[in-house]
Structures are given as C-alpha cells and as structure tokens.
Amino acid sequence: MNRLRFAPIPAGLPATVPFTGPETLERRRGAPFRARLGANENGFGPSPKAVEAMARASADVWKYGDPDSHDLREALAAHHVISPANIMLGEGIDGLLGLLVRLVMAPGETVVTSEGAYPTFNYHVAGFDGRLHKVPYRDDAEDLEALIAAGHETGARLIYFANPDNPMGSWLTGERIEAALSHLPDGALLILDEAYAEFAPEAAIPRIDPEDDRVIRFRTFSKAYGMAGARIGYAIGPAELIAGFDRIRNHFGINRTAQIGALAALQDQEWLERTRLKVGKTRDRIAAIAASNGLRALPSATNFVAVDCGQGGDFARRVLAQLAAQGIFARMPGVPPMDRCIRISCGPDHELDAFAEALPVALAGARED
Amino acid sequence: MNRLRFAPIPAGLPATVPFTGPETLERRRGAPFRARLGANENGFGPSPKAVEAMARASADVWKYGDPDSHDLREALAAHHVISPANIMLGEGIDGLLGLLVRLVMAPGETVVTSEGAYPTFNYHVAGFDGRLHKVPYRDDAEDLEALIAAGHETGARLIYFANPDNPMGSWLTGERIEAALSHLPDGALLILDEAYAEFAPEAAIPRIDPEDDRVIRFRTFSKAYGMAGARIGYAIGPAELIAGFDRIRNHFGINRTAQIGALAALQDQEWLERTRLKVGKTRDRIAAIAASNGLRALPSATNFVAVDCGQGGDFARRVLAQLAAQGIFARMPGVPPMDRCIRISCGPDHELDAFAEALPVALAGARED
Numbered sequence: 001m002n003r004l005r006f007a008p009i010p011a012g013l014p015a016t017v018p019f020t021g022p023e024t025l026e027r028r029r030g031a032p033f034r035a036r037l038g039a040n041e042n043g044f045g046p047s048p049k050a051v052e053a054m055a056r057a058s059a060d061v062w063k064y065g066d067p068d069s070h071d072l073r074e075a076l077a078a079h080h081v082i083s084p085a086n087i088m089l090g091e092g093i094d095g096l097l098g099l100l101v102r103l104v105m106a107p108g109e110t111v112v113t114s115e116g117a118y119p120t121f122n123y124h125v126a127g128f129d130g131r132l133h134k135v136p137y138r139d140d141a142e143d144l145e146a147l148i149a150a151g152h153e154t155g156a157r158l159i160y161f162a163n164p165d166n167p168m169g170s171w172l173t174g175e176r177i178e179a180a181l182s183h184l185p186d187g188a189l190l191i192l193d194e195a196y197a198e199f200a201p202e203a204a205i206p207r208i209d210p211e212d213d214r215v216i217r218f219r220t221f222s223k224a225y226g227m228a229g230a231r232i233g234y235a236i237g238p239a240e241l242i243a244g245f246d247r248i249r250n251h252f253g254i255n256r257t258a259q260i261g262a263l264a265a266l267q268d269q270e271w272l273e274r275t276r277l278k279v280g281k282t283r284d285r286i287a288a289i290a291a292s293n294g295l296r297a298l299p300s301a302t303n304f305v306a307v308d309c310g311q312g313g314d315f316a317r318r319v320l321a322q323l324a325a326q327g328i329f330a331r332m333p334g335v336p337p338m339d340r341c342i343r344i345s346c347g348p349d350h351e352l353d354a355f356a357e358a359l360p361v362a363l364a365g366a367r368e369d
Numbered sequence: 370m371n372r373l374r375f376a377p378i379p380a381g382l383p384a385t386v387p388f389t390g391p392e393t394l395e396r397r398r399g400a401p402f403r404a405r406l407g408a409n410e411n412g413f414g415p416s417p418k419a420v421e422a423m424a425r426a427s428a429d430v431w432k433y434g435d436p437d438s439h440d441l442r443e444a445l446a447a448h449h450v451i452s453p454a455n456i457m458l459g460e461g462i463d464g465l466l467g468l469l470v471r472l473v474m475a476p477g478e479t480v481v482t483s484e485g486a487y488p489t490f491n492y493h494v495a496g497f498d499g500r501l502h503k504v505p506y507r508d509d510a511e512d513l514e515a516l517i518a519a520g521h522e523t524g525a526r527l528i529y530f531a532n533p534d535n536p537m538g539s540w541l542t543g544e545r546i547e548a549a550l551s552h553l554p555d556g557a558l559l560i561l562d563e564a565y566a567e568f569a570p571e572a573a574i575p576r577i578d579p580e581d582d583r584v585i586r587f588r589t590f591s592k593a594y595g596m597a598g599a600r601i602g603y604a605i606g607p608a609e610l611i612a613g614f615d616r617i618r619n620h621f622g623i624n625r626t627a628q629i630g631a632l633a634a635l636q637d638q639e640w641l642e643r644t645r646l647k648v649g650k651t652r653d654r655i656a657a658i659a660a661s662n663g664l665r666a667l668p669s670a671t672n673f674v675a676v677d678c679g680q681g682g683d684f685a686r687r688v689l690a691q692l693a694a695q696g697i698f699a700r701m702p703g704v705p706p707m708d709r710c711i712r713i714s715c716g717p718d719h720e721l722d723a724f725a726e727a728l729p730v731a732l733a734g735a736r737e738d
Contacts, residue, residue: 003558003582004610007475013616021621023435036432045431054626055424061630062414062595063405066392091460091622098619106376127617189372213372226431229625241373247382248496250467252390253460255624256598257423261430 009107009129018119022329034327035351035358040166040196040304042226043347044278046261047271050227053264057257065256072263076234079266085239086210091253093195093218093233096245098124100216100235103244104189105130105157112150113160114142116167116335118193121160130157137338140298140306141170144180151188159184162193164200167333167343169300174206181214189241192217195233198224198272199279200301211238223303224272224279225265230258279303282346289356293363298341306333306341309363313339318369322362328355378476378498387488391698403696404720404727409535409565409673411595412716413647415630416640419596422633426626434625441632445603448635454608455579460622462564462587462602465614467493469585469604472613473558474499474526481519482529483511485536485704487562490529499526506707509667509675510539513549520557528553531562533569536702536712538669543575553583558610561586564602567593567641568648569670580607592672593641593648594634599627648672651715658725662732667710675702675710678732682708687738691731697724 005011022039026032036043045051069089077084090096097120105111107129113121115134125132133154135146142165151159164171177192184190194217197205208215216237222228232254235242265271286305287297298306309316313336320332320342332342344355374380391408395401405412414420438458446453459465466489474480476498482490484503494501502523504515511534520528533540546561553559563586566574577584585606591597601623604611634640655674656666667675678685682705689701689711701711713724 003556004607004613005473006613006616007471007473010472010613010616015612015616017436017615017620019436019620021433021436023439024437027439039433041433042431045428051427051430054427054430058420058423058427058626058630059414061420061423061598061627062411064390064408064410064591064597065600067386067388067390068393070392070396091619095619095622102376103379104374104376187372222433228433228621229430231434231622231624238373243384244373244375244379246386247375247379247384250460250464251386251388252597253464253600253622255600255627257427257626258430258624261427 009127013126018123025324025329029324031327033329035347035354036329037345037347037351037355038329038331039228040223040302040345041228042223042275042303043345043351044226044275046226047265047268049268049271050261050265054257054261057260061257063256064252065254065259067251069254069259072259075263075266080236082210082236083239086236086242088235088242088245089254090233090235090249091231092222093193093220094120095231096218096233096235097121097191098127099245099249100191101125101128101130101158102248109157110154111158111160112147112154112156114147116333116338117142117160118162118166119334137168140168140338141165141172144172144177148180148183148185151185156185156188158191159188160191160193162195163204164196164301166196166302167331168306168338168341169298169302169304171200171204171301173203177206178208181212184214190215194218195220195223196302199276199303204301210236213238216241221262221265224275225262226275227258227261227265230261231255232258232262279346282352285352286344286346289352289359293359304343304345306338306343308341311340312336315366316340316342318366319362322365323358326358326361328358378496382495387492394693394698398693400696402698404716404723405698406714406716406720406724407698407700408597409592409671409714410597411592411644411672412720413595413644415595416634416637418637418640419630419634423626423630426629430626432625433621434623434628436620438623438628441628444632444635449605451579451605452608455605455611457604457611457614458623459602459604459618460600461591462562462589463489464600465587465602465604466490466560467496468614468618469560470494470497470499470527471617478526479523480527480529481516481523481525483516485702485707486511486529487531487535488703506537509537509707510534510541513541513546517549517552517554520554525554525557527560528557529560529562531564532573533565533670535565535671536700537675537707537710538667538671538673540569540573540670542572546575547577550577550581550583559584563587564589564592565671568645568672573670579605582607585610590631590634593644594631595644596627596630596634599630600624601627601631648715651721654721655713655715658721658728662728673712673714675707675712677710680709681705684735685709685711687735688731691734692727695727695730697727
C-alpha cells in the first residue's frame with residue numbers, strides 16, 4: 001500500500017495550477033519585467049495611510065491576528081451600512097470562493113459559470129468534485145440570463161457571475177442583475193463576484209438586501225485598494241450562510257498586519273477616489289495606445305483593458321509573447337472569441353510608457369512570426 | 370428548497386470554533402489584558418531585521434505574493450539542507466494541516482491523535498469527515514508507541530504526533546521517533562508537528578530523510594521566529610506528496626510581506642539564538658513563580674510551561690478565570706489529567722511580573738470559590 005496515495009477527489013485532479021505568477025515568469029526569462037501589467041494588480045499602490053499603518057504594525061506581528069477580524073468587519077459593516085453578521089473576511093476572494101464551494105456544494109452537484117471566466121473559481125469547483133457547466137459569453141460579457149437558464153436546465157447549486165467581468169472588463173447594470181434574481185432556480189445560489197466593483201460606475205452596483213438568500217457577493221482589498229499581496233477579501237451574504245464559514249475556515253489564517261492595513265485603507269476613501277481617477281485616465285491612455293496601433297480597446301469598468309488585436313487567438317498569443325520578450329507582463333483571455341484580445345492592467349505612467357513602446361514592436365513581430 | 374443549505378459534511382459540523390482569540394476575550398471583559406500569555410505567541414518578537422524588511426515591503430503590497438514562495442523556499446531548503454521540492458509553504462501549520470487532511474484522507478477514514486492534543490487538527494479531520502480515534506497521554510506526554518498501536522488497530526490513514534508537545538511541553542527523543550517509524554502501519558502517514566522544535570534540545574529532533582514516505586513534518590515562523598500574525602508555516606515531506614498540495618491549495622494565499630519577513634527572520638539566526646536564551650530563562654522564571662506559590666512547573670521543551678495547580682480540572686479552571694479577571698490571558702489543557710495544569714506562555718519580564726503578582730491572588734480566589 002502506498003502511503004502517499006491521495007484521497008479520491010484530489011487523486012482525480014490535474015497537477016496544473018490556475019495561474020503562473022509573474023515572479024516565476026521572471027525567473028524563467030532571467031530578468032525582471034519592465035511593466036507588471038498582467039495580474040490586474042493596482043500599481044498606483046495602497047493608501048499611504050495603509051502603508052504607514054502596516055509598517056507601524058510590523059513589530060507586533062508576533063501576535064496572531066484577530067480571528068474575528070472584529071475591527072475591520074465593524075468598519076466594513078458601517079461602510080456598506082449592513083450588519084457585521086453579514087460579512088465574512090478571508091484570505092482574498094480566492095480563499096473565500098474555495099470555502100463557499102466546500103460549504104454549500106455537495107460532490108457531484110452542478111455549478112454554472114461562463115466559458116472563459118475566472119479560472120480559480122473553476123479550480124475550487126473541481127477541487128470539491130463539482131460538475132462545471134459553462135455558458136458562452138455574449139458580446140464580450142457574461143450572459144446572466146443564459147447562466148440562469150443553464151442553472152434551471154442543470155439543477156445547478158451555484159451560479160458564478162462577475163460584475164464587472166474579468167477578463168473582458170464588461171459590466172451589466174445593477175438593475176438588470178436585480179431583475180434577474182427573481183428568475184434564479186430555487187436551489188441555486190448566485191455568486192456575485194464584485195472584485196472590481198469600486199472601479200465601476202454606480203449604475204453597475206445592484207441593490208441587494210444582504211439577507212437575500214439568493215445571493216452571496218464578494219469584495220476585495222486586492223484591486224481598488226491596491227493590496228493584492230495582503231490577502232484580504234470579504235463575502236457579503238445572509239447571516240446564516242456567513243456563519244457557516246466558521247465551521248470550515250482557517251480561523252487564524254488572515255495576516256494580522258494586513259487586517260490593520262485594510263482598515264486604514266478603508267478609512268482613506270479620498271485615496272480610493274484618486275485611484276479611481278488615475279485608473280480612468282489610464283484606461284483612456286491604453287485605448288489611445290491601442291488606437292495608435294490600429295487596435296480597438298474594449299470599454300472597461302475595471303482597472304484593466306481588453307485590447308482587441310483584430311485577429312484570432314493565435315495572433316494575440318504571439319503579441320503577448322512578443323510583449324513578454326520585451327519585458328511587458330500581460331495576460332489574455334483563454335478562450336475564443338475573447339482570446340482575440342490581450343488584457344492590460346492599469347499601472348503608473350512609466351509602465352504604460354514601456355507598453356506603448358513595446359506594442360508596435362510586438363505587433364510587427366507577431367505579424368512576422 | 371432552502372438555498373442556504375450546507376453540503377452534507379459541513380451540515381454535520383458544529384458551529385463552534387477551536388479557539389477564541391484574546392481580542393474577543395478582551396472585548397467581552399471590556400479591557401485589554403495586561404499579559405498575553407495564552408496563545409504561545411512569542412512576546413520577545415521577531416528579528417528587528419524581519420520587522421524592517423516587512424516595514425520596507427509594505428508599500429509594495431499592491432503586488433500579489435509569489436505563489437511559489439521561491440525565495441523563502443530556497444532559503445529554507447538551504448537551511449535544512451534538503452531540496453525545495455520537499456517543502457510546501459502555507460498559511461501557518463493550521464492551514465497546511467487542513468490541506469493535508471483533504472489531500473490524503475478519504476471521508477470516513479480513521480485518524481489517530483492524542484486525547485487533549487492540538488484541537489485545530491481535530492477540527493480539520495472532522496471538517497473532511499474523518500473518524501478521530503484518540504489515545505490517552507502517558508506521563509503528560511503523547512504516547513507515540515500507543516498512537517502507532519492504535520493506528521494498526523483502526524487501520525488509520527493519519528497519525529498525529531507533536532514533538533515537542535502542546536499543551537504539556539513534553540518531548541520524546543529523536544532517536545525514539547526514528548525507531549518508532551519502522552512500526553508504522555503500512556497505510557498510515559505520520560504527521561510530525563514540530564511547531565516548537567526550535568525551542569527543544571537537539572536530541573528531540575529526529576533525523577528523517579525528507580523522501581521518507583512515512584512522515585510529513587511541519588514547522589512554522591509563528592513560534593520561535595515570533596511571527597504568528599504573519600501566517601507562514603511549512604511542510605517537509607516527500608516531493609510527490611508536497612507536489613500534491615498544488616492540486617488543492619490557495620496558490621496566492623500567502624501574504625507577500627510575510628514571505629519577505631520570514632526570509633529575513635530565517636537569515637537572522639543570531640536573533641533566534643537570543644530568543645532561545647530568553648525563553649529558557651523565562652521557563653525557569655515561570656517554574657520559580659510556580660514554586661513560590663507551592664505549585665510545580667512541568668519540564669518544557671517549548672516556549673510555554675504547564676503549571677500543575679495540584680488539584681483537578683475544576684480548580685485549574687477557577688485559577689485561570691481568576692487570572693483572566695486580573696488581566697492575565699492564559700490557557701489550559703482541555704482534558705484530565707492534564708487539565709490539573711494551566712499553561713503559561715513565555716513573554717517579556719513585565720508580563721511575567723504581572724503573572725507573578727496575579728497568581729497568588731488567583732490561587733486564593735480559586736480556593737475560596
């Protein structure tokens with residue numbers, strides 16, 4: 001008997017991982033990237049008040065973080081004008097998605113998502129032996145009505161929907177989402193991934209009672225708050241569901257300093273507003289760079305822009321490789337027809353300068369390949 | 370149909386959590402503790418070089434941490450003179466224990482541990498529907514031979530053994546552990562939890578080839594390195610087993626700043642040595658405080674000391690409550706006969722002063738209760 005045998009579910013899982021980190025790519029190419037525009041990180045950085053709070057808290061890292069994340073949870077509750085009982089903190093949305101799948105989906109149950117949507121969610125569904133049913137995008141956006149229809153057809157337990165969407169940057173109106181809720185199958189819970197919500201127009205944010213048992217929403221400090229490395233995300237949902245996380249989560253798993261930093265970041269809404277303005281300008285600049293190369297940038301409600309390279313996925317992949325060879329880290333959608341695009345995260349001017357310089361060379365190279 | 374229903378395994382889990390954090394206890398009592406000596410945190414703190422590295426890295430927290438933890442893993446490999454392929458980083462040993470259970474234990478399989486040993490491990494076993502079989506301590510130590518015998522009787526998949534032990538601070542020799550390995554059941558993997566190893570005498574550390582398929586060891590930056598709030602633990606084991614974690618873990622789950630801090634802490638072995646000396650002196654001081662109150666401190670190879678209060682669990686629980694009322698946060702073993710003890714973590718002099726002042730009052734109060 002082999003002691004190293006895996007349990008049945010992990011034994012059936014692939015050894016691949018959803019994303020290769022930029023550091024690994026840098027080690028492979030033997031040089032650092034000039035522009036880190038591939039992971040939708042926020043190169044404008046966190047609030048200086050958050051930086052200061054984290055620096056000051058570093059010496060106290062000998063203490064475990066508060067497993068209840070009390071102070072941060074209270075502040076988030078006040079910010080969203082909801083009860084702390086409707087909020088669960090976790091190690092990023094990624095960690096919380098894994099917990100949610102484990103908490104509510106029995107092995108073998110069906111989960112609906114979009115073909116080409118967030119792969120880490122799919123990774124968790126597979127990791128707990130769910131059956132993924134994928135619905136195509138429509139007009140470069142997740143097709144909420146089709147997702148719900150597929151939920152009915154498949155008897156889905158979970159339906160994943162990101163608004164705004166990653167990797168395309170598209171969005172539906174909050175009103176449309178609110179209207180769709182009444183069509184959800186009885187047994188299906190809607191996952192509303194709002195990782196990029198702070199970048200979106202107000203009209204993209206649905207008004208949903210946190211006790212509405214049809215929806216669980218996810219937010220994060222990784223994007224607009226510029227704290228991806230801190231690993232602080234949170235779920236908003238019915239108190240009964242939120243309490244369930246306590247049955248299975250790693251209670252002391254959230255970094256103490258990160259909790260303190262996130263609280264300071266939340267309290268600096270002025271910085272958030274400045275970030276929003278910078279991101280808006282940078283989206284315009286990416287669109288202008290695309291246009292000056294004869295390419296079209298798709299509209300975006302996020303901190304990244306999908307740039308249509310005008311041909312199929314093979315061409316876009318060549319453009320991406322040519323960019324990487326010039327030290328520009330970017331990523332792209334994984335499936336047609338969205339894979340005609342490359343995805344460029346907003347970042348500081350000097351990184352965009354590097355991208356602007358590299359793109360025409362990359363396009364020429366991709367055309368020659 | 371209730372959308373909020375839980376999957377079968379979580380539905381059967383209790384809503385209770387393994388530990389209540391000291392912050393929650395402080396909120397309940399309405400005042401901060403004077404001495405934080407209950408969670409085996411290391412109040413002597415992390416290396417100043419780690420603090421400086423984390424403070425300096427705070428502004429870069431907009432980047433995700435390296436999901437491969439490459440630099441830290443390489444440094445740990447060099448430190449232990451093993452291959453990086455034998456090391457997996459995670460969000461503390463707690464997080465890694467959960468992943469290990471999920472990776473190798475099928476629902477319904479049996480896991481052997483000691484009655485009164487680390488409850489968070491039991492929490493994970495229950496969380497993935499394992500059957501816990503508990504073996505009594507012998508002479509205030511985990512009884513490795515009895516654990517292995519129980520492993521044979523029950524056909525156990527996993528056997529948990531901590532050396533040094535928490536909550537008693539006892540330890541077996543590395544030689545005895547090495548000898549026991551050959552008696553392990555064919556299908557059982559030994560979990561060797563060495564969270565406190567850096568405090569223990571060298572003779573307590575077994576020499577085990579990391580490719581030995583009978584054992585997976587766990588180490589942490591939470592204890593001797595004074596970085597509990599950072600959430601960095603690691604597993605050492607066969608490369609095939611270590612690679613398995615990639616199938617199920619939250620790849621971007623480790624805080625970026627914490628990785629940088631842990632690397633700096635590892636590189637400051639001089640600070641670690643100073644911590645060891647301070648902890649040794651503090652163990653002696655706790656023993657002296659106990660003796661001056663007519664109590665006996667148990668020998669400890671960790672950064673905490675179990676103090677035998679000389680009566681049963683009810684009395685020790687009263688002592689603990691009396692200490693808490695005076696602002697001293699401590700904890701105690703959960704089951705007889707170890708629950709005749711209270712467990713005091715080593716900390717700076719002013720916290721020990723507070724404990725020394727509070728203990729006689731607590732004992733008098735407990736005798737009156």
